[in-house]
Amino acid sequence: MEKNALLAERNRGFFRAKKLLVLNVVSSPGSGKTTFIRETANRLGALLRVGVIVGDLATDNDAARLRTAGIPVIQITTGTVCHLDADMVSKAAAQLDVDQLDVLVIENVGNLVCPADYDLGEDLRVVLLSTTEGEDKPLKYPPMFHSANVAVVTKSDLAVAAGFNRELTLLNLRRVSHHAEVFELSAKTGEGMPAWLDFLVKQRNAAKVG
């Protein structure tokens, strides 16, 4: 754990030198991480070049989905480990041509518990919460939601069918995190994506200057 903290800082320094904006994307299984990342990368398009590191216990399904969309991607399979760690990310990043990238998105293992404790050296931790998961996830998984810089409510296109209570969800989120930037969107329909992309561009420009 202490070793991970040191390696994460080394990653942070390396990414800073390369002027990369690095996102650590975490959520439950099935919250829509891969579709969200694919649409983020595609829509940023010519503005910013995006590469992805994907973590899963098994399969390279998510990497294949991203690769098909023309996105540079490295898959990490963790076996039975429920999170990525800084060393895995360092080794995966070495396989990407990071000089050709502006943004590196790390898609963590689908899990709302274990990844909370592992700094990967990211600039922003982004937690996803889909409208179909219910309103009380922030209260049930406080370490993860508290540690996130950004919270994204996904699958807004399913909100009505799922009977999603938006106000209660945002209230619960604020009870755990006063600081997180919040976005609400559907990667499938594109609703809400522009605000998220604007935010990323600003963050990346700040990282480039800083």
Next chain:
Amino acid sequence: MEKNALLAERNRGFFRAKKLLVLNVVSSPGSGKTTFIRETANRLGALLRVGVIVGDLATDNDAARLRTAGIPVIQITTGTVCHLDADMVSKAAAQLDVDQLDVLVIENVGNLVCPADYDLGEDLRVVLLSTTEGEDKPLKYPPMFHSANVAVVTKSDLAVAAGFNRELTLLNLRRVSHHAEVFELSAKTGEGMPAWLDFLVKQRNAAKVG
């Protein structure tokens, strides 16, 4: 871990002596465990008396939801631990009047990784997979899906809105588990519940004889 295996067998012996059918219900956060358990308990009604042990990192929201429905329930809060273990279950069961119960349902922490390794002394491990989570969860979380005796596809009422591919999901499930009994249902609308309840009644009768 070895200690957990021993305590789990002790639980198993205790539950057997009490003629309790014990289910360990696992899934991602937000797959609908609590609604599924509430509807199972309510619909079994006069046939079988159901008690519940609920595990969460924080909050007693799920226990409150079940208690409101008149179901005997004990909440375990695990802090930062991503699964229940046999010792926690033993202590929680001691707080229930198990002589008044036929079925004990353990709602594990929402997580598709950690709970796979912890036997609680259950008769049946039941993994839930909602139609909004995507089709490849069994391939991505093989230890959990492989270790389950029963797989329940939940939220069938959202299948169309979510663009759920039923055939692919069942195929992926079979690639990881040849043996799991599969049910497809919506606890919200009641669709598919009767087959699941019939199965439980048969399992409980078998446990009573055995």
